[in-house]
Amino acid sequence: MDWSFFAEVLIGGLLAGVMYSLVALGFVLIYKASGVLNFAQGTMVFFAALIFVSLREKGWGSVGAGAAAIAAMILLAFFVERFVLRPLVNQPPIALFLATIGLAFLLEGVSQGLLGAQAHGLEIGIPDVPFQLGAVNVSQFDLFAAGVAGLLVALLAIFFSKTRIGRALRAVGDDHQAALAVGIPLGQIWVIVWSAAGFVALVAGILWGSRTGVQFSLTFIALKALPVLILGGFTSIPGAIVGGLVVGASEKLAEVYLGPHIGSGLENWFPYVLATLFLLVRPEGLFGERRIERV
Amino acid sequence: MIYREAGRFHATYEEDQRIFPIRLDRVAIAGILAVAFIAIPFAGNDYWFSAILIPFLILSLAALGLNILTGYAGQLSLGSAGFMAVGAFAAFNLMLRVPGMPLLAAFFLAGLVTAVVGLFFGLPSLRIKGFYLAVTTLAAQFFIEWALTKFPWFSNRNPSGVISAQKMVIFGYVFSSPVSRYLLTLSIVTILAVAAKNLVRSRIGRAWMAVRDMDIAAEVIGIPMLRTKLLAFAVSSFYCGIAGALWAFAYLGSVEPQAFDLTRSFQILFMIIIGGMGSVLGAFLGAGFITLLPILLNVGAHTLFSGRISQSLLSNLELMLFGALIILFLALEPYGLARLWQIGKEKLRLWPFPH
Numbered sequence: 001m002d003w004s005f006f007a008e009v010l011i012g013g014l015l016a017g018v019m020y021s022l023v024a025l026g027f028v029l030i031y032k033a034s035g036v037l038n039f040a041q042g043t044m045v046f047f048a049a050l051i052f053v054s055l056r057e058k059g060w061g062s063v064g065a066g067a068a069a070i071a072a073m074i075l076l077a078f079f080v081e082r083f084v085l086r087p088l089v090n091q092p093p094i095a096l097f098l099a100t101i102g103l104a105f106l107l108e109g110v111s112q113g114l115l116g117a118q119a120h121g122l123e124i125g126i127p128d129v130p131f132q133l134g135a136v137n138v139s140q141f142d143l144f145a146a147g148v149a150g151l152l153v154a155l156l157a158i159f160f161s162k163t164r165i166g167r168a169l170r171a172v173g174d175d176h177q178a179a180l181a182v183g184i185p186l187g188q189i190w191v192i193v194w195s196a197a198g199f200v201a202l203v204a205g206i207l208w209g210s211r212t213g214v215q216f217s218l219t220f221i222a223l224k225a226l227p228v229l230i231l232g233g234f235t236s237i238p239g240a241i242v243g244g245l246v247v248g249a250s251e252k253l254a255e256v257y258l259g260p261h262i263g264s265g266l267e268n269w270f271p272y273v274l275a276t277l278f279l280l281v282r283p284e285g286l287f288g289e290r291r292i293e294r295v
Numbered sequence: 296m297i298y299r300e301a302g303r304f305h306a307t308y309e310e311d312q313r314i315f316p317i318r319l320d321r322v323a324i325a326g327i328l329a330v331a332f333i334a335i336p337f338a339g340n341d342y343w344f345s346a347i348l349i350p351f352l353i354l355s356l357a358a359l360g361l362n363i364l365t366g367y368a369g370q371l372s373l374g375s376a377g378f379m380a381v382g383a384f385a386a387f388n389l390m391l392r393v394p395g396m397p398l399l400a401a402f403f404l405a406g407l408v409t410a411v412v413g414l415f416f417g418l419p420s421l422r423i424k425g426f427y428l429a430v431t432t433l434a435a436q437f438f439i440e441w442a443l444t445k446f447p448w449f450s451n452r453n454p455s456g457v458i459s460a461q462k463m464v465i466f467g468y469v470f471s472s473p474v475s476r477y478l479l480t481l482s483i484v485t486i487l488a489v490a491a492k493n494l495v496r497s498r499i500g501r502a503w504m505a506v507r508d509m510d511i512a513a514e515v516i517g518i519p520m521l522r523t524k525l526l527a528f529a530v531s532s533f534y535c536g537i538a539g540a541l542w543a544f545a546y547l548g549s550v551e552p553q554a555f556d557l558t559r560s561f562q563i564l565f566m567i568i569i570g571g572m573g574s575v576l577g578a579f580l581g582a583g584f585i586t587l588l589p590i591l592l593n594v595g596a597h598t599l600f601s602g603r604i605s606q607s608l609l610s611n612l613e614l615m616l617f618g619a620l621i622i623l624f625l626a627l628e629p630y631g632l633a634r635l636w637q638i639g640k641e642k643l644r645l646w647p648f649p650h
Binding site for chain 2: 037094104227234264283
């Protein structure tokens, strides 16, 4: 076995996994605070990136386009709180999940209807070239993405544990009714957390977009975040990162080492099967909380 | 006034147990069947049969299958199109490789093959539920699509994975004209719908609903979890498999695995959300709604704006409309069109003196 080749595949996979983690992070944020598995997160990634890239093509600066995209995501958060979450309070979680599938379709229609369906290239000034690190090739862009992900996680960790709003978010995540009882405004919290998820979606969208181009298939890449969540646990931010790394590394390794034997292209389904097998052993994920149910 | 239950006395068990206890319901169903079997074949044209009615019936069958699993047994599935693909390819291979295989037997066996595949992917449901199950059924969806494309054996070594369905021959009669394909599809769907209606009011159906409403409580009162959940997966996949076989044989003629992608799964899921979870009627209402809406939208846009709306904008409008409708239905009427119909009937019972 060629170890330096193995290391190269592994590192490439881990760094690609960072990108999955970024998307999964958005899911975790919303799940923690509102108990909703937001299926539309992938579409939000696409939507945010599409706004950013369209404005840049109209001649806006990166900062202006980014600010506009964030503003749009905050607007979306208000919309979601008012028209999706509020009418569905007290419905079973599965209804909320289905509603976010509806939201995903709505958002796809809106973004492509307003901004067009053609693919956009996105250049953010970080070249996607490999360089030598010891004996292995590492992509500079991937390292940059990993740095951004690390920064984002650190920021979110501080936000969740040190600030007043972060504490309120965790309280809502623990128990909606108890949080309401001590006077935490649920609606505002939801808007904040969906805005934060929108911001994470924008970052993920810009990074993914500059790698693959901003196009509709971004929403499918985001589906890969689901197995990431299962591996890491739905409620854990470190879990999202570790899960992303595991998924990224394992699918690349499977493609390279298993692919020649059973057919190429298996990275499309491998993470899902991995997650399914994992579920049979440990349903709460690596870092998730074990739920105890009573009649 | 017209529609009511008063004066309805059951003298025998048979009368008490029948599917439609109210006479008007029985008359209405008989009327609908008569129209579907006799009037439509005379009145319809080929476009209606092959572009609207046949896909509507097949998708109703798939929605019925998903409704058994999701609406009755409470197990969410995002892989129904994958199971349709299994059915289509299984029927194709059975017809191809078994000499003298009768068509209906091939459909039935294809359903059984799909049921076995569904059982396998249903196994995780014993330990997990809700969103988690959504992910494992996504695994089924992607894995099936990949396997059917990747292994040339399934499509008889067709380079692009396309299968061309064999001619449909039953007792020497060739079903090739649109109207005959419509009647064949209608007959199969009717039989399976009646079977489903009876199944869900049997002991099995009640066990499914108990599991859906609260699985732990169901287990405590002695409903075997393993058997009940897996049976739901098997029956649901059986229905989806036959729907898939019909999709290939009666509707398209030749089909590739990509015809059964995730979008199709969502389409079927939307049918049961809009039509009504946990209702046989709902599967038909939802399928009708979702197949007709794009057509109506198209026709409406053409007559109102006569070509000034571009096709891409129209398809985006359709996406938006579907998304908005899903959210609207979940918020306002979680049990869908079937529940609205129910409410309508209850209003009719008191009409015109509601007090």
